Amino acid sequence: MERExxxxxxxxxxxxxxxxxxxxxxxxxxxxxxxxxxxxxxxVSYGMLQSLDFAxxxxxxxxxxxxxxxxxxxxxxxxxxxxxVVTTRAARREGLSxxxxxxxxxxxxLSPSVLVAMLLTxxxxxxxxxxxxxxxxxxxxWMMLYGVxxxxxxxxxxxxxxxLGLVFIVAGALALLHFQEYGVxxxxxSFGLLHILFGLYVIAMRRRGAP
Amino acid sequence: xxxxxxxxxxxxxIHERVRLAIVAALAATPEMGFTxxxxxxxxxxxxxxxxxxxxxxxxxxxxRKTFRERKPHTALRLTRSGREAFVxxxxxxxxxxxxxxxxxxxxx
Numbered sequence: 128m129e130r131e132x133x134x135x136x137x138x139x140x141x142x143x144x145x146x147x148x149x150x151x152x153x154x155x156x157x158x159x160x161x162x163x164x165x166x167x168x169x170x171v172s173y174g175m176l177q178s179l180d181f182a183x184x185x186x187x188x189x190x191x192x193x194x195x196x197x198x199x200x201x202x203x204x205x206x207x208x209x210x211x212v213v214t215t216r217a218a219r220r221e222g223l224s225x226x227x228x229x230x231x232x233x234x235x236x237l238s239p240s241v242l243v244a245m246l247l248t249x250x251x252x253x254x255x256x257x258x259x260x261x262x263x264x265x266x267x268x269w270m271m272l273y274g275v276x277x278x279x280x281x282x283x284x285x286x287x288x289x290x291l292g293l294v295f296i297v298a299g300a301l302a303l304l305h306f307q308e309y310g311v312x313x314x315x316x317s318f319g320l321l322h323i324l325f326g327l328y329v330i331a332m333r334r335r336g337a338p
Numbered sequence: 339x340x341x342x343x344x345x346x347x348x349x350x351x352i353h354e355r356v357r358l359a360i361v362a363a364l365a366a367t368p369e370m371g372f373t374x375x376x377x378x379x380x381x382x383x384x385x386x387x388x389x390x391x392x393x394x395x396x397x398x399x400x401x402r403k404t405f406r407e408r409k410p411h412t413a414l415r416l417t418r419s420g421r422e423a424f425v426x427x428x429x430x431x432x433x434x435x436x437x438x439x440x441x442x443x444x445x446x
Contacts, residue, residue, distance in 0.1 A: 128348070133434040139355075140362045140428070146378045147363035147370065 155333065157213035158326030161206040165319040168202045169311050181310035182262040196252070236280035240272040266310040270299030270317050287332070291325050343437065347430035349423050351396045356381060356389045361424045364399060364416040372412035390414060398423055 175195055176183040184195050247268055251261040278292025295317060302313040352361050359379050364370060370378070376386050393399040398420030402413045416424070 128434055130435055130438050133431045136358070137428075137431055137435070140358065143359045143362040143379065144366040147366045147375075 154210055154213040155326040155329030157206075157210040158322045158329065160209045160213075160326075162319045162322030162324075162326060164202050164205055164209075165322065166315055168198060169315040169319060171198060173311050176311070179311040180263065180308045181266060181314075182259040182308070185257060185259060185262060233280055236282070237276035240276035240279075244269050244272040260307070263307040263310060264303065266314050267299045267303035267307065270295050270302060270313065272299075273318075274299055287325065287328065291321070294321065343430050343433045347426060347433075349427055351392065351398065352423055352427055354389070356385060357393055358427070360386070360389055360393060360414075361398060361416065361420060364414060365421060365424050369413050369415040372414065375414060393420065396420075 172181070172195070173179065175187065175191065184192055187195060248265050251257060251265055274292045274295025274297075276292070277288055277295060281287075281289030281292055298313070298317050298321075302309075302317075306313055352358050356379070359381075360375065363375055363378055372386065372390075376383065379386065381389075390399060390401065394401050398417060400415050400417050402415075404411050404413070
């Protein structure tokens with residue numbers, strides 16, 4: 128065997144191993160449904176707050192504040208449940224393992240940043256007198272931390288999730304620096320519209336036969 | 339110092355391209371489903387079945403057949419001897435790259 132053939136074989140082995148470890152169970156339908164839920168949540172939030180600023184929740188009664196938090200908790204839980212069901216069904220359809228490396232990759236990538244986001248949200252909301260500015264940090268922080276998680280997940284996957292993660296990080300940074308008082312809009316545009324566009328892109332990509 | 343590459347260093351079972359790809363894919367993951375592996379390698383059912391059988395007969399992979407929701411599911415994983423053969427094969431390739439050229443594989 129010549130040196131060139133050995134090099135070509137090594138390159139082929141690398142390609143196969145990379146392809147085998149990709150996380151390709153991208154649930155396009157779940158992203159569209161999740162984005163739709165967020166848009167509904169934003170519309171309901173606007174109705175409750177009569178403002179685009181999430182910090183206006185501090186003016187609500189305690190009961191309304193609890194209802195407001197439960198609304199977003201329910202949206203988060205529903206989003207995760209939809210993603211789980213859609214991903215599991217897609218995996219079964221394609222004969223892939225759902226409890227194996229794909230699930231582990233998603234959990235390992237997303238859990239740390241989501242846990243940090245939850246902790247910061249708790250820290251900003253729980254004090255007896257929460258500060259307006261800290262409540263306004265919540266949406267940009269969720270955008271950036273979610274972006275970090277999705278970008279990490281993208282390392283096990285194909286290119287689109289990495290791009291989605293980067294867009295979330297950049298959009299979150301812009302929201303933090305310039306649009307803090309427009310949390311309802313930034314949440315609708317990012318977690319809502321961006322997810323829907325991403326989901327539609329993944330569905331179109333699958334229909335074209337891409338991996 | 340590197341030892342010279344001997345013909346025995348190239349295992350004919352995994353030297354074949356599709357079989358090498360199967361072993362490489364399984365070396366990167368704990369286990370893969372038949373459909374998942376077929377998609378990753380872009381091969382046909384028949385091609386993958388034939389080469390997987392050759393690897394199984396050599397003891398390099400283990401095949402587990404189960405049912406999921408009444409549908410048959412085939413999972414493949416690399417055995418210890420399969421992993422050792424893959425490592426030996428990679429080592430032989432590395433030595434060829436460092437030394438310039440080496441012998442072809444021996445047949446089993």
